[in-house]
Amino acid sequence: MAGNVGRAGTENVQQMSEITGSDEVPVSKWAKLRRRLNGVGIEMLIAFVMRFATAGLSFVLNWMVARKFGPEGAGLYAIVMTTGVLFSTFAALGLDIVIVRTIAVARVEKNFGKARKAIRQGLLVTVVLSGMIGLLFVLGNRPISEFWVKGGEAAPFILVTGILIPILAAMRLLAAALRAIGKVALSQVVQGPLGTGTAVLLLGTSLMMDWQIPALYAAIFYTFGFMLCLLLATFVLHRETRHWPVGTSSPMLLSGMMVLGSQVTVFLVEWFATLMLTNYGTTADAGIFRVCFQIGALFGLIMMAAESIMGPHFAALLARNDIASVNRLARNVSLAMIAAGAPLMVVILAAPEFLLGLFGEEFKSGANALRIISLGQMANIATGPVASILLMARQEKWTLTYGIGGCVIAGLLSWFFVPIWGVMGAAVAVSAGILFRRITASIVVRKVVGVRFFG
Numbered sequence: 180m181a182g183n184v185g186r187a188g189t190e191n192v193q194q195m196s197e198i199t200g201s202d203e204v205p206v207s208k209w210a211k212l213r214r215r216l217n218g219v220g221i222e223m224l225i226a227f228v229m230r231f232a233t234a235g236l237s238f239v240l241n242w243m244v245a246r247k248f249g250p251e252g253a254g255l256y257a258i259v260m261t262t263g264v265l266f267s268t269f270a271a272l273g274l275d276i277v278i279v280r281t282i283a284v285a286r287v288e289k290n291f292g293k294a295r296k297a298i299r300q301g302l303l304v305t306v307v308l309s310g311m312i313g314l315l316f317v318l319g320n321r322p323i324s325e326f327w328v329k330g331g332e333a334a335p336f337i338l339v340t341g342i343l344i345p346i347l348a349a350m351r352l353l354a355a356a357l358r359a360i361g362k363v364a365l366s367q368v369v370q371g372p373l374g375t376g377t378a379v380l381l382l383g384t385s386l387m388m389d390w391q392i393p394a395l396y397a398a399i400f401y402t403f404g405f406m407l408c409l410l411l412a413t414f415v416l417h418r419e420t421r422h423w424p425v426g427t428s429s430p431m432l433l434s435g436m437m438v439l440g441s442q443v444t445v446f447l448v449e450w451f452a453t454l455m456l457t458n459y460g461t462t463a464d465a466g467i468f469r470v471c472f473q474i475g476a477l478f479g480l481i482m483m484a485a486e487s488i489m490g491p492h493f494a495a496l497l498a499r500n501d502i503a504s505v506n507r508l509a510r511n512v513s514l515a516m517i518a519a520g521a522p523l524m525v526v527i528l529a530a531p532e533f534l535l536g537l538f539g540e541e542f543k544s545g546a547n548a549l550r551i552i553s554l555g556q557m558a559n560i561a562t563g564p565v566a567s568i569l570l571m572a573r574q575e576k577w578t579l580t581y582g583i584g585g586c587v588i589a590g591l592l593s594w595f596f597v598p599i600w601g602v603m604g605a606a607v608a609v610s611a612g613i614l615f616r617r618i619t620a621s622i623v624v625r626k627v628v629g630v631r632f633f634g
Contacts, residue, residue: 292426
């Protein structure tokens with residue numbers, strides 16, 4: 180990847196030298212760009228390693244839950260995961276993305292007071308809002324459970340969800356701030372491997388000791404793991420920024436709300452499909468869908484790893500109006516993501532029954548659903564880091580627009596197909612929503628921002 184960028188950069192320097200008659204300034208600029216791209220390569224490698232470590236640990240955790248507690252237990256556990264992620268994302272108000280963008284620009288301007296104020300401001304809003312939402316889940320766990328699952332057996336899981344929501348919401352902002360100030364490895368560790376690994380360790384120990392525990396303990400272990408992540412991230416961020424001055428407030432909420440809308444629509448698709456399955460089918464159907472979605476989400480980890488790292492770099496380049504560098508960077512990132520996802524796609528298309536059979540015989544019925552979800556997710560990464568470019572270019576209104584469109588399409592298809600096809604219908608709905616969002620985003624990046632990955 181670096182070699183391709185290097186050749187392109189050399190050609191550009193030669194062309195500029197012919198025009199200006201001097202190569203001093205272009206060579207200097209290229210040297211800086213090359214150094215920065217080398218840093219991006221290291222960060223990308225760290226992100227991919229950490230994301231795949233998270234994927235592996237998540238796979239092990241879901242496997243243990245499915246094998247120990249069956250589809251019903253996996254379905255109840257899925258309620259905690261999908262609801263916790265959805266409402267913690269809502270409580271963050273999109274400020275995690277805005278903080279990354281604000282800190283990246285502030286570092287270019289050497290305005291560290293602005294960066295520190297943005298972190299404080301975002302955390303305060305998120306902690307207060309997520310705490311209120313979590314309290315509603317804790318106090319209303321019984322009526323929420325009766326609305327969601329027939330019989331209300333999900334009440335204790337809803338209660339744990341209420342505790343998990345503010346933890347995950349605060350972690351979104353802390354990890355984003357760590358990433359933006361250059362603590363890439365730590366930001367990736369606290370966003371997945373540490374919390375999930377703790378849950379795997381605790382649940383695995385209980386299984387080896389043959390303790391007779393209910394499925395609720397899996398959710399409790401997961402929550403405890405991310406509490407440890409929260410404490411670690413808070414300590415390190417305070418240590419790294421405590422000497423920075425505190426600047427004046429910057430307007431973040433309007434941009435954050437639009438980013439929030441686009442983020443929530445992504446998680447809302449899976450959440451609504453799970454809700455439809457528990458209402459029109461069984462918690463076992465929800466458990467099978469959850470496992471299929473988690474395997475397909477391995478593609479999403481590739482996308483998340485790339486976009487989480489590239490965000491600050493895109494923001495800095497766009498602040499300098501260096502579209503040519505954005506083009507080169509985005510093109511190489513796209514090719515890297517496609518190469519990373521291709522082997523996984525082949526395995527899933529060829530042997531979905533084998534993969535699902537690892538979770539138990541009951542899960543094999545979701546083989547075709549897994550194929551459909553994976554095709555949608557492969558299309559997701561094939562379009563490249565389009566969402567990150569739009570957000571860093573302050574075009575969050577477009578991400579909100581196509582996010583709502585994709586959510587509506589997926590919601591309508593879930594409402595129509597889930598009662599008829601069950602898990603298969605949910606897979607079709609989710610994949611259709613992904614395709615709409617990514618195709619629309621690719622068009623907007625090209626027409627509005629002027630970034631052309633190829634050509």
